Structure formats: structure tokens, C-alpha cells
Amino acid sequence: MKIAVTGASGFVGRAVLRAAAQAGIAATGIARSAEAATRVQAAGGTPFRLDALEAHALASAFAGADAVVHLAQIGAERHSQTYDAVNVGGTRAVIAAAREAGVRRVVFFSGLGVARYGMHPRCTNPYFLSKLRCELELFESGLEAVVFRPSYIFGPGGELVPLLLRELAAGAVTRIGDGAYRMQPIAVADAARLVLSAAAAPFAVPHVFDLVGPEPVSYAAFLERFAAAAGRLGRPGALLVREVPVERALAEARAGGWGGLLADELDCLLCDEVADAAPLRELLGAELATLDAVIEAAIAAEP
């Protein structure tokens, strides 16, 4: 089996490449810079350099693949990058390229909030709308579309773990609001294995999976579990929370960035989305890693 991966140099993409290498699946990773190509290679993929998501060039990268895994997306509009150009335009290019290369199946990562677009204020922003438009493009394409709608994907190599460890060591962890909003973190290694299963599974298409871990958890409880795990692993684990009012964080995010995050990115944290993990267990044919196991593995991997 062979797959081609867009966004291969990213957090999820590298995990997919590592899982593919372990499973003996050949994987081409699209990379838009020399640095990205190096990351692809280090994760066990074969880099294919492309400056942009352009259909005809992508078709060459997809040649001979059994499935395309489309991960290259932006979660906020920075500089000159727009959702329309990168997320929607990129997905259209991937669809055209898959047709040209004769690849039937496309596995796409959307967002959990898409399921409640228009039903919850934090799921009703231009980011989720762009993901919804990508899903529609895929469903209408006639290709075998498999869509994963992730909650928070967690594991070594992500950005949250080093940030929280730094904050714990410095004496206070920042939390937006009361932290009652929930999330359902899934291990990046499980997400990667599910992608490989979805690339080959003989189920009815199009098919949509909510990509969630086994346990919904409020962000406040997540921080407590994280701090406790850090303590068990000999890191600073005393949790003192510094609460920032939601409206203040959102105002700063809208004005240019809160802790580097723009408003749509804060929505993904605050949107309070959870779902049923049972279909994922069925697809994987195994249990998903528990929240505490995932947290401990991610902390242990940090220097």
C-alpha cells in the first residue's frame, strides 16, 4: 500500500508518516520548503517538494498512491494566507489532483465544531465555515471521502505540552475563564493509526468520524490531570491557576493575538465540543489510549 500526505511536515502529518513506516506502508509527504522536507524524511516519509497546493503538480506527487491524506490547512488567517485560498482552494486542488492521478480515496481532517456550525457561537466562525466548505467539496467530488472531525489532538511534538510545563515550572498556569468548557483529547499516535485504517477500510463512503479520545474532560480538569502527571514524572506539578476573563482574552485575540492565538483559534479551545468515540474503536479494532496515558507519554517525551 502507498499513501500521499499533504501537510506531512506538521504535527499530525509526521505522526501519520511514522505510523506508515512502522506498518510498512510507503508514504510520500508533500513539503513546501527544504526544512519541511527534512522533517518529512526524519519521520520516515519520502519528501515531494511543492511550493503550493497546485492541482497538476500535486497529481505527480499522488501518482501510484492508494489514498491521499489531506492535512495541509491553516487554523487562522495570518499574513496573506486566507481560508479561501489555503483551506478551500487547497482542497479543490487535492480533489482535482486525485482525479488526475486516479486516486479514489481522500482522507481529510476537518474540525469537531463543524458538526454544530450555526448552533453554537464558537462553532460559527470563518475557520469552521471553511472546513465545512472543504467537506462539501469532497462529498460532491464523487471520490471516496473519509472525514475526521478532531477535538484536540495531543502528544509529543505538539505545542501545548511544552507551554504547560514551562508555566508549571514558572509557578502559574494561565486558564481562560473558569475552564468549564470541555474537550476530548485523542493521542496523536491513535489519530495516525486511524488515518491508516481509514485509508484502506472497506466501509460505505462518504464517511465521517468524530476524532475524539475516550474521555471528555473540562479544560480545568485537564489542567489538574496534567499537573498531577507532571508531578508523578518528577516535574514541577503544583497547580496554581491564573484566570484570564474570556472577554479579555477574546478582545486581545481579535486585536492581534492572545498568547499568539487569534480569535478563531481561541474558539477551538472554548467551543465545548465532545462526541462518541465508539466508531473509532470499531475502526481501529482496539481501545484508544487513555487520557492519563497520553498526557504522561507527552510529558515524558519533553526534554
Ligand SMILES: NC(=O)c1ccc[n+]([C@@H]2O[C@H](COP(=O)([O-])OP(=O)(O)OC[C@H]3O[C@@H](n4cnc5c(N)ncnc54)[C@H](OP(=O)(O)O)[C@@H]3O)[C@@H](O)[C@H]2O)c1
Ligand atoms: N492538532 C489539532 O489538535 C487539530 C485539531 C482540529 C483539527 N486539526 C486539523 O488537522 C490537520 C493537521 O493539523 P496539525 O496539527 O498537524 O497542523 P500543523 O502542525 O499546523 O501542520 C500544518 C501543515 O500544513 C502545511 N501548510 C500550512 N499552510 C500551507 C499552505 N499554504 N500550503 C501548503 N501547506 C501548508 C504546513 O506546512 P509547513 O510545515 O511548511 O508550515 C504543515 O505541514 C489540519 O487540517 C487541522 O486543521 C488539528
